Amino acid sequence: MKYVYLNLFLILFLNCQFSFGQTDPVYDYLVWSDDFDGTGAINTSNWFHQTIGPNGGVWFNGEQQHYTARTANSFVDNGFLNIVALKENYQPAGAPLLPYTSARLNSKFAFTYGKVVVRAKLPSGVGTWPAIWALGKNITETGAYWETQGFGTTPWPACGEIDIMEHWGTNQNYVQSAMHTPSSYGGTVNFGGQVIPTASTAFHDYVLEWYPDKMVFSVDGNVHYTYQPSIQNSDTWPFFTDQYILLNLAIQSSIEPSYTQSAMVVDYVRIYQTNPLSIDDNILSDIKIFPNPADTKINISSQLNIDKVDLYDITGKLILTTNKPKSNVIDVSAITNGMYLLKIYSGERSSTKKLIIN
Numbered sequence: 001m002k003y004v005y006l007n008l009f010l011i012l013f014l015n016c017q018f019s020f021g022q023t024d025p026v027y028d029y030l031v032w033s034d035d036f037d038g039t040g041a042i043n044t045s046n047w048f049h050q051t052i053g054p055n056g057g058v059w060f061n062g063e064q065q066h067y068t069a070r071t072a073n074s075f076v077d078n079g080f081l082n083i084v085a086l087k088e089n090y091q092p093a094g095a096p097l098l099p100y101t102s103a104r105l106n107s108k109f110a111f112t113y114g115k116v117v118v119r120a121k122l123p124s125g126v127g128t129w130p131a132i133w134a135l136g137k138n139i140t141e142t143g144a145y146w147e148t149q150g151f152g153t154t155p156w157p158a159c160g161e162i163d164i165m166e167h168w169g170t171n172q173n174y175v176q177s178a179m180h181t182p183s184s185y186g187g188t189v190n191f192g193g194q195v196i197p198t199a200s201t202a203f204h205d206y207v208l209e210w211y212p213d214k215m216v217f218s219v220d221g222n223v224h225y226t227y228q229p230s231i232q233n234s235d236t237w238p239f240f241t242d243q244y245i246l247l248n249l250a251i252q253s254s255i256e257p258s259y260t261q262s263a264m265v266v267d268y269v270r271i272y273q274t275n276p277l278s279i280d281d282n283i284l285s286d287i288k289i290f291p292n293p294a295d296t297k298i299n300i301s302s303q304l305n306i307d308k309v310d311l312y313d314i315t316g317k318l319i320l321t322t323n324k325p326k327s328n329v330i331d332v333s334a335i336t337n338g339m340y341l342l343k344i345y346s347g348e349r350s351s352t353k354k355l356i357i358n
Contacts, residue, residue: 024211027115029275029316032107035268036081041071048106049074050246052143057095063129064251065100066090074103081266085128085249087259100251106145107269110137110242114273116164116208118247123262124200127255128169130248130264132206134162137242146244157185160238162215165206170254173199175206177217179227183235192217192225203267210239212348240348245269276312276343276352287344293356300328304346311355312341332357 034046049069053059058066065085067073074083085102118132135144136159140152161180168174176193184190196204196219209216214228229236249264288301300306306328311320319340322330330342340355 024209025113025274027113027209027272027274029273031111031114031271031273032109033268033270034081036076036079036266038079039077040075042074042076042081042105046108048108048145050104050106050143050145051092053095054142057092058098059250061250062253064098064127064253064255065102066092066095066098067104067248068092068101069103070101073101074105079267081247082263083130083247083249083266084261084263085123085251086261100255102249102251104246104248107245108145109271110146110244111271111273112240112242113210113212114271115210116245117268117270117272118164118206118245119203119267120165120206121201121203121265121267122167122175122199123249123264124169124172125256125259125262126169127252127259128167128262129250129252130165130167131163131246131250132165133246134164134208134243135246136160136238137244154238156180158182158234158238160243161185162208162210162239162243163191164208164217165219167199168252170252173197175199175219177208177225179215181236181238183229190227194219194222194224203265210243212240215239245271276310276316276318276341287346287351287353289342289344289353289355292353293358294332295358296331296333298330298332298342298355300325300330300344302328302344302346306344306346308345310343310345311335312343314339314341 034043051067051069072084072086083103085100087100089097089099090101091097120132122130136154137146137151138154139147139159140155141147146152157180163178166176173195174193175196176191178188178191180188205220207218214226216223217225247266286302286304290299306325309322309325309330310318313319319335335357337357340357342353342355344351
């Protein structure tokens with residue numbers, strides 16, 4: 001009998017060891033933000049107005065608005081971003097006349113993995129459709145910011161879409177998160193939500209935590225949906241490359257005749273990732289670097305494939321990036337003397353090493 005108890009103890013111990021080892025990354029290092037300070041036009045260093053409708057000059061889903069770059073539809077006022085949908089006839093060149101205008105913003109920052117926090121107050125009214133979401137930087141979509149920068153290689157939904165928050169005025173106070181991938185898109189089966197009684201009268205934190213194996217969605221710390229497919233491939237998980245943030249307010253065909261205007265008001269957008277200054281040599285214990293201190297070159301010894309190497313100074317500033325270093329050798333001859341941190345990536349894992357350059 002004692003052997004049975006011993007075996008049971010070992011099984012429980014090993015299970016605990018395994019579960020403790022599978023910890024999620026900690027996203028507590030702010031890498032990008034906009035607190036919408038000041039008053040007037042939006043910060044065009046952070047945001048791009050997407051105004052060209054990809055569907056013959058209009059948007060999909062039977063939407064009734066044109067998006068503009070006018071301050072009437074998007075502006076900053078005393079520390080808040082206002083995205084305003086107005087009832088007004090508007091006809092851009094080469095596009096049909098539509099009865100509403102609004103704004104659709106693309107972030108000029110794209111990232112892989114991390115925590116997104118958007119503090120916002122939503123509009124109300126049947127037919128209003130605000131959204132906080134993300135698309136693959138590689139999307140082929142006419143007029144999208146990253147498409148205009150030459151990154152468009154992949155059509156939707158293969159680029160991946162992450163809906164952090166959607167709210168329909170036809171279902172007031174219910175907020176939803178969803179995933180669109182080649183395995184399920186459009187009327188996707190991958191979604192979840194919760195009721196926020198003050199969605200349109202108070203600010204709330206809409207949060208995405210994007211890990212290498214799952215997406216976790218919450219409002220004010222209350223989780224309502226986790227997407228974690230058991231099989232991860234290009235059909236179910238095209239989320240291994242950069243995504244960018246979108247903020248918009250659309251108008252559906254169900255809009256009430258009495259509607260004149262409403263706004264989604266955003267207090268801030270913040271993106272966090274792991275702290276590049278954190279040291280954890282056990283994540284990829286196989287990796288060694290030499291010589292250290294270094295002079296002109298660093299050699300990386302590992303049986304793993306090295307995908308990328310980032311060099312940071314002690315303040316966390318990125319100094320050098322090398323993708324798939326040839327022969328696992330990094331040239332640091334142009335780097336000034338001092339202490340640095342070398343972050344080495346292999347697949348979805350990484351390790352950070354202290355480095356001194358003489």
